[in-house]
Amino acid sequence: MGAYYFGIPEDLALFFYKNHNAKYFVETGTYMGGTAYWASNIFKNVVTIEIVEEIYNKTKEAYKNVANIRFMNGKSTIILPEIITQLNQELLDDERILFWLDAHYSGGVTGGENLQCPLIEEINLILKLNFNSIIMIDDARFVLCANPDKNILSDMPSYDVILAALNSHGKRYTIIWRDVVVSVPIDIAESVYRFFQPTVGIQGTMFLDEYIERSKLSIQKIHYKINKKLRAIIKKV
Numbered sequence: 719m720g721a722y723y724f725g726i727p728e729d730l731a732l733f734f735y736k737n738h739n740a741k742y743f744v745e746t747g748t749y750m751g752g753t754a755y756w757a758s759n760i761f762k763n764v765v766t767i768e769i770v771e772e773i774y775n776k777t778k779e780a781y782k783n784v785a786n787i788r789f790m791n792g793k794s795t796i797i798l799p800e801i802i803t804q805l806n807q808e809l810l811d812d813e814r815i816l817f818w819l820d821a822h823y824s825g826g827v828t829g830g831e832n833l834q835c836p837l838i839e840e841i842n843l844i845l846k847l848n849f850n851s852i853i854m855i856d857d858a859r860f861v862l863c864a865n866p867d868k869n870i871l872s873d874m875p876s877y878d879v880i881l882a883a884l885n886s887h888g889k890r891y892t893i894i895w896r897d898v899v900v901s902v903p904i905d906i907a908e909s910v911y912r913f914f915q916p917t918v919g920i921q922g923t924m925f926l927d928e929y930i931e932r933s934k935l936s937i938q939k940i941h942y943k944i945n946k947k948l949r950a951i952i953k954k955v
């Protein structure tokens with residue numbers, strides 16, 4: 719499945735930007751705008767879609783000085799067709815759109831509790847309108863195994879359904895890496911494969927180190943936290 723990882727794998731997004739002309743970044747699920755803001759420092763243009771009006775208003779206000787982020791409020795599946803059609807007209811030559819699909823109910827104030835995962839419809843819309851897009855789907859672990867605290871299992875598409883949707887407009891190269899489903903058109907598969915290859919086999923260690931570094935927790939505290947969570951899960955079963 720790939721190690722638990724927080725947020726977008728920045729090195730991979732940068733690789734797509736530099737090596738595969740992904741100059742536009744479209745995100746479903748804005749939340750606090752952290753990823754959109756990061757992307758605005760790299761990509762020509764960023765579009766981010768949020769279903770909850772209050773979250774949309776707050777985040778838009780927080781980043782009102784960032785000129786190249788376009789905040790949209792509404793269901794991703796309603797807004798995506800309009801956005802992709804517009805971007806198709808702006809794209810130069812072989813420029814691509816990088817999609818970061820992250821719209822799912824995440825508890826608390828987040829939205830989507832009645833439609834927990836619009837992923838399959840999002841994929842279909844994207845591929846129908848721009849097959850050359852690069853697609854990254856966050857939280858692969860929940861796709862493969864619904865989060866028991868927040869997600870309804872029957873609302874989460876299984877991996878074979880996701881793969882079928884990704885290949886429904888033509889074969890693509892799709893892998894799971896650092897908790898992200900990554901799917902690219904087959905013509906760039908070899909280059910992308912070469913990007914992933916050096917990290918195969920060392921993900922676990924590498925990202926545990928990264929996690930320690932980011933969270934400033936000691937390894938003992940991390941093990942304590944993991945064990946506590948495991949005990950709580952075992953108790954529930």
Ligand SMILES: C[S@@+](CC[C@H](N)C(=O)[O-])C[C@H]1O[C@@H](n2cnc3c(N)ncnc32)[C@H](O)[C@@H]1O
Binds near residue numbers: 793820830836
């Ligand atoms: C995991 S958070 C997004 C985090 C954000 N992408 C980031 O990297 O910082 C998921 C967000 O998706 C929103 N959401 C849920 N369903 C949605 C939908 N159908 N369309 C748009 N946004 C949706 C939720 O309200 C929530 O704010």
